[in-house]
Amino acid sequence: MKISSYFGIAVVLCAATTLSAAAKPVIVSSPDGKVKAELVTTGGSLTYRITVDGKQVLAPSKVGIQADDVEFGKDASLGAAKLRKVDARYHFLGGHSEAVDRANEATIPVKSGAESYFVDVHVANDGVGVRLRLPAKAGRKVQADHSTWMLDGDPTVWAAKLDNSYEAAYHQTTFKQLGAVGNIGFPLTTRIGGVYVTLTEALIKDYGDLAVKLGTDGALDGYLYADPQGWITDDEVVQPWRVTIVARNLTDLVNTTLVENLNPPASPELASATWIKPGRSSWQWLAAGDPLEKEQHQWIDWTGQLGLDDYLIDEGWEKWPDSWAAIADSVAYAKTKNVKIWIWVHSRFVRESQARKDFLKKAVDAGVVGVKIDFPPPASRAVANWYFDTAKDAADAHLMVDFHGANKPSGMERTWPNVVTREGVRGHEYQITRYRRVPQPDHDVILPFTRYIAGPGDYTPTVFKLSELMGNTWSHELAQAVVFTSPFLCFGGHPQSYLENPARDVLTAIAPAWDETRVLTGSEPGKVVAEARRSGKQWFIAVMNGADATTLEIPLTFLGAGSWNTTQLRDAKDRPDAWDRQDGKLTSKDHIHLEIAPRGGFVGWLRQ
Numbered sequence: 296m297k298i299s300s301y302f303g304i305a306v307v308l309c310a311a312t313t314l315s316a317a318a319k320p321v322i323v324s325s326p327d328g329k330v331k332a333e334l335v336t337t338g339g340s341l342t343y344r345i346t347v348d349g350k351q352v353l354a355p356s357k358v359g360i361q362a363d364d365v366e367f368g369k370d371a372s373l374g375a376a377k378l379r380k381v382d383a384r385y386h387f388l389g390g391h392s393e394a395v396d397r398a399n400e401a402t403i404p405v406k407s408g409a410e411s412y413f414v415d416v417h418v419a420n421d422g423v424g425v426r427l428r429l430p431a432k433a434g435r436k437v438q439a440d441h442s443t444w445m446l447d448g449d450p451t452v453w454a455a456k457l458d459n460s461y462e463a464a465y466h467q468t469t470f471k472q473l474g475a476v477g478n479i480g481f482p483l484t485t486r487i488g489g490v491y492v493t494l495t496e497a498l499i500k501d502y503g504d505l506a507v508k509l510g511t512d513g514a515l516d517g518y519l520y521a522d523p524q525g526w527i528t529d530d531e532v533v534q535p536w537r538v539t540i541v542a543r544n545l546t547d548l549v550n551t552t553l554v555e556n557l558n559p560p561a562s563p564e565l566a567s568a569t570w571i572k573p574g575r576s577s578w579q580w581l582a583a584g585d586p587l588e589k590e591q592h593q594w595i596d597w598t599g600q601l602g603l604d605d606y607l608i609d610e611g612w613e614k615w616p617d618s619w620a621a622i623a624d625s626v627a628y629a630k631t632k633n634v635k636i637w638i639w640v641h642s643r644f645v646r647e648s649q650a651r652k653d654f655l656k657k658a659v660d661a662g663v664v665g666v667k668i669d670f671p672p673p674a675s676r677a678v679a680n681w682y683f684d685t686a687k688d689a690a691d692a693h694l695m696v697d698f699h700g701a702n703k704p705s706g707m708e709r710t711w712p713n714v715v716t717r718e719g720v721r722g723h724e725y726q727i728t729r730y731r732r733v734p735q736p737d738h739d740v741i742l743p744f745t746r747y748i749a750g751p752g753d754y755t756p757t758v759f760k761l762s763e764l765m766g767n768t769w770s771h772e773l774a775q776a777v778v779f780t781s782p783f784l785c786f787g788g789h790p791q792s793y794l795e796n797p798a799r800d801v802l803t804a805i806a807p808a809w810d811e812t813r814v815l816t817g818s819e820p821g822k823v824v825a826e827a828r829r830s831g832k833q834w835f836i837a838v839m840n841g842a843d844a845t846t847l848e849i850p851l852t853f854l855g856a857g858s859w860n861t862t863q864l865r866d867a868k869d870r871p872d873a874w875d876r877q878d879g880k881l882t883s884k885d886h887i888h889l890e891i892a893p894r895g896g897f898v899g900w901l902r903q
Contacts, residue, residue: 313542321376323401323418330541330645332416334373334403334424341371341405341414347541349602351447352487352890356514358414358425359441360534362525365410368441369426372402372527373414385560388573388708388715388782389751390812394552404883407685417536419552424497424536431531437676438525440505442517442537444494444712446470446485453820454483454739457520459673460700461719464734465741467821474509476519480701481507482749484548493540493748497557500683501528501706502535504674505794521673535705540748545814549826554749560708570664570693571713573782573807575624576637581724581755582789585611591625591902597790599632602803607637607667607785619657626662626868637665637697637783642672655692665695665715665783674702686711699754699819704750715782720746721814722779723787726765734763736842736894737821743778744820754779755787759796761872763788768871770838770864776839779821782808797874798864801900806830817847823891827853834859836899847889851901855885860900863887866895 311805320335326587332341337355345353358682359368366796379400383399387394392464398419405412405427417424429435432704454702455463473479494515496505503522509517519525536557541580542548560566579599580587586594586608598606606629608622615621618675623809626636645651645668668685672678682698689696690713700718708714718724720742746752756775758764776784784807786793793802815825823845825838836849851859861881867873870888881887 313639322796323416325418325420339370354445357443359438362437376401376403383578388808392810409723422540422553426534429532439693464738468692491542496556497529497536497706499535503883514804521675522697550755558709575787576605578607580609581787588615609639617646623661639667646739667697669699716751716753718753720752740841758788759792768895774837774839774896833902838897849887864898866892
């Protein structure tokens with residue numbers, strides 16, 4: 296891998312002019328040379344901008360931290376960059392089976408007055424990460440984060456209002472109208488020219504979670520919403536990566552692993568751990584409320600009859616008499632049905648180190664394989680560290696984790712692959728009839744291009760009960776299980792409704808993780824999403840529609856040679872809780888014509 300001569304010259308020019316008021320820029324290029332990050336100090340302020348194919352997609356934006364009343368990033372001068380190349384691959388549970396981490400990186404010394412620190416720049420073919428690192432100093436008070444993102448003009452933006460548990464609805468707006476939204480949670484996605492751009496952050500560790508709001512100068516200003524008073528530390532201050540993902544098409548956007556790539560690799564033992572397995576789970580809470588001890592064998596029977604991998608026993612089991620013995624009994628019975636057991640726990644019971652280790656040991660002793668940890672506090676610096684401490688303790692115990700009510704993902708699943716999913720999304724658990732909440736028609740068809748760009752999400756998809764559809768069709772609901780990536784795929788509906796459904800065979804064939812994902816022609820954030828996803832030798836086509844009826848033509852050129860057995864599940868006319876099911880054969884020369892109802896969908900299952 297060769298860094299361009301332009302890149303090398305830019306560094307030399309910068310090094311020769313570090314004391315000037317407006318130093319020559321440091322330009323770091325992606326391995327393919329098409330994405331560039333340009334750092335410069337203008338008027339003493341450290342800013343960076345990003346170009347793709349020679350066109351600006353992020354206007355000059357600031358990277359800064361206020362600590363000990365010093366503005367790191369202001370009155371800045373740059374030193375000589377130290378360069379390195381990144382070229383790695385690793386096993387990935389998500390929309391494809393292998394992540395590729397290729398980038399050019401630069402570490403540049405910076406001085407603001409008497410303070411010395413570093414800026415790191417990571418430039419890949421799919422985007423840029425930038426962060427500051429302040430050296431360790433006894434009693435340093437971190438007061439604020441002064442990162443900004445500046446977009447030219449007034450492009451369309453798909454964004455959600457900040458919610459401490461990241462369960463706000465996504466909507467389409469424009470950049471300048473974000474001021475009316477107020478506090479905004481990452482990730483958000485926009486389109487600038489022909490390039491999709493997603494803004495978020497990666498590796499939130501020993502630092503608070505960041506939100507943004509539209510500032511008076513027209514930039515998105517970052518602020519530490521869960522750490523308004525800051526914190527004191529003796530350690531190095533490592534800012535989370537400020538991430539700008541770029542993609543020329545939606546397939547490249549949904550396949551990015553830039554957020555995960557900006558996290559350290561897992562240990563060899565954890566990367567190859569055989570006990571970390573994606574799985575599909577049944578779950579009683581949405582369909583039936585708190586679990587009853589006397590009904591657990593029945594729920595396990597249903598799970599086994601469906602051929603699902605797991606059964607999650609949610610909130611309420613801890614109130615049973617001799618609850619741990621009851622869990623052990625469920626585990627033993629589940630083994631006879633080839634089913635594994637997950638259990639729920641409130642985060643307050645695993646907040647402190649020893650209490651957490653004691654709980655996890657009890658779970659292991661009972662035979663549990665995973666824990667769903669719910670209701671963590673807003674993601675302050677202390678809570679951000681709690682996520683990592685909990686992931687490590689769970690890994691030591693050989694337990695998988697699903698963080699619920701959590702902040703946005705920032706890629707920790709690369710370092711801790713036992714963290715197989717998290718919520719941090721408005722899913723079916725939020726919008727159920729007993730809460731009297733109705734889903735917005737554009738939310739589902741924005742999520743794949745916003746929230747799911749940052750990592751997997753436990754949406755708890757697919758209900759078939761008519762009263763819970765709330766405007767969606769069965770086809771739309773089943774497509775959720777394909778499109779909303781979660782390696783712990785926890786179905787929200789009652790297992791009886793799946794066992795009795797004419798599409799039971801299709802539902803039980805859906806994979807929790809995929810080998811390949813393609814976004815199909817006609818997809819548009821906020822209007823319609825159509826994806827083809829492959830697991831082994833079978834393909835699924837999943838379509839979800841927004842508020843307006845639409846038509847799609849889906850060529851099947853992605854199929855291999857030969858004839859493919861197909862099941863097509865279309866919307867039934869004038870009835871949301873029914874299928875128009877068509878079984879037959881197709882080849883790569885064929886196409887599928889779809890007429891999709893408002894909030895309708897389509898699922899196609901193709902196998903040789």
